[in-house]
Each structure stands twice: as C-alpha cells, then as structure tokens.
Amino acid sequence: MAQLILIRHGQSTWNAANRFTGWVDVPLDRVGRREAIAAASKLGEYVVDVAFTSLLVRAIETTAICLTESEGLCGGKSPVFKHDADDPQWHGWDKYEGHRDEEIPIFLAQALDERYYGDLQGYNKAKMAEKVGEEQVHRWRRSFATRPPGGESLEDTARRTLPFFRDRILTHLREGDNVLVSAHGNSLRSIVMELDDLDTEQVPGLELKTGVPLVYEIDNTGKVAGKTVLN
Ligand SMILES: O=C(O)[C@@H](CO)OP(=O)(O)O
Numbered sequence: 579m580a581q582l583i584l585i586r587h588g589q590s591t592w593n594a595a596n597r598f599t600g601w602v603d604v605p606l607d608r609v610g611r612r613e614a615i616a617a618a619s620k621l622g623e624y625v626v627d628v629a630f631t632s633l634l635v636r637a638i639e640t641t642a643i644c645l646t647e648s649e650g651l652c653g654g655k656s657p658v659f660k661h662d663a664d665d666p667q668w669h670g671w672d673k674y675e676g677h678r679d680e681e682i683p684i685f686l687a688q689a690l691d692e693r694y695y696g697d698l699q700g701y702n703k704a705k706m707a708e709k710v711g712e713e714q715v716h717r718w719r720r721s722f723a724t725r726p727p728g729g730e731s732l733e734d735t736a737r738r739t740l741p742f743f744r745d746r747i748l749t750h751l752r753e754g755d756n757v758l759v760s761a762h763g764n765s766l767r768s769i770v771m772e773l774d775d776l777d778t779e780q781v782p783g784l785e786l787k788t789g790v791p792l793v794y795e796i797d798n799t800g801k802v803a804g805k806t807v808l809n
Contacts, residue, residue: 580795588611588612598706622649
C-alpha cells in the first residue's frame with residue numbers, strides 16, 4: 579500500500595483578495611505560509627519518496643514549505659526540484675556531486691497548473707456576481723462542463739491533469755512509492771473527482787480548502803483503499 583498526499587496550496591494574495599486567479603502567478607500571503615507550515619506539522623508522521631508540483635509559485639512554495647518544515651516527510655533525504663535538463667534554460671544544471679538516492683525528487687508539471695480562468699482572471703468574484711448573478715458565477719466556478727469566457731472548464735482541465743496523473747503519479751504509487759502532490763483548487767478537484775468516483779452532478783459540491791492535506795491509501799493495482807482529510 580502506498581500513500582498519496584494531495585495538498586491545495588496555502589492561501590495566496592489573490593485568494594485573500596477574492597480575485598479569479600487561474601494562471602496568474604501570485605505568491606502565498608502570510609496566512610498561506612502559516613497554513614503550509616501547519617500542514618507540514620500534520621504530515622510529520624508521513625514519509626514521501628517523490629513529489630510533484632505545478633509550475634505556479636503558490637504550489638511550489640507550498641511544496642518547499644511542506645518538505646522543509648515537516649519533521650519526517652523527507653525521511654532525512656534532501657528535496658531537489660528536478661528541472662528539465664533538455665530545456666536550454668536549464669542545460670547542465672543536473673551535473674553535481676552527491677547520491678541521487680539520498681534525494682526526494684520534485685517534478686514540476688504544467689499539467690498540474692490551475693484551471694485557466696480566461697477573461698475572468700483578475701476580476702473580484704463578488705463584484706462579478708453582482709454584475710452577472712450568483713448562479714452564473716457558481717456555474718463558471720464549479721460546474722464540470724461550463725467554460726468561463728475564454729477559459730477552461732473542469733472537463734478541459736481534467737483532459738490534461740488525468741493523463742499526467744495516470745502516467746506519472748499512479749505509476750509511482752503502484753510501485754509502492756509514497757507521493758506528495760501540491761497543486762490547485764480546480765486541478766486537484768479534477769483528480770479527486772476520479773479518486774472519489776464522483777459524477778458530474780456531485781462535483782459542483784466538491785470544495786478543497788487551502789493548505790489541508792488529503793491522504794489516500796492506494797493499493798498495488800492503483801485502486802483507492804482509504805482516505806483521510808488532515809483538517
Ligand atoms: O481563482 C481561482 O483560480 C480558483 C482557485 O482559487 O478559484 P475558484 O474557487 O473560483 O475556482
């Protein structure tokens with residue numbers, strides 16, 4: 579049995595300002611950093627072998643805080659962000675002294691980025707609701723198939739998150755590796771929808787809190803055998 583820890587990043591500056599965020603790359607605020615530190619302490623009894631994060635800084639910060647503030651999460655190993663050495667920007671970065679089996683690799687994946695909010699990005703959610711109505715804003719935010727103007731529906735987001743989840747993350751879990759995944763409200767909702775076997779009627783009711791880890795027990799066939807929410 580392997581453990582899959584999913585964590586939505588801590589509160590960002592735009593969560594606090596109630597603005598549609600999507601791909602806008604805002605950092606955690608002070609509350610968010612505290613939430614990530616609290617999550618790290620709740621994860622003290624867990625040990626991971628590998629981690630995945632989106633490319634957005636709020637998820638990267640949350641990953642770094644969890645892996646460095648938790649007593650045991652790295653099991654004494656050193657967390658290292660694994661940039662793509664084939665990318666000219668990063669060419670040669672991976673030549674350094676030290677044993678790779680003494681590291682927790684952290685893979686950065688665009689597939690885990692937040693759902694793209696298109697033309698809504700930057701707008702205040704409450705002001706938008708005054709303009710177009712609560713129901714419309716709720717449909718844009720929580721329905722499975724409705725696209726916000728110029729953006730991705732949850733269904734579109736799932737088309738990139740789920741293949742990545744099945745190919746890259748589940749493969750580790752089937753082999754018995756414990757995995758940490760730090761990502762976003764909606765990119766994680768698409769993954770939780772699959773893990774919890776939710777249908778399109780149920781998914782609008784699924785809310786993930788910032789900085790609250792979900793721990794899944796995954797068997798060697800890739801099936802979910804248990805779930806704990808570390809509130
Ligand atoms: O603004 C966003 O990108 C997301 C996550 O914070 O918000 P919502 O809860 O509206 O999907």
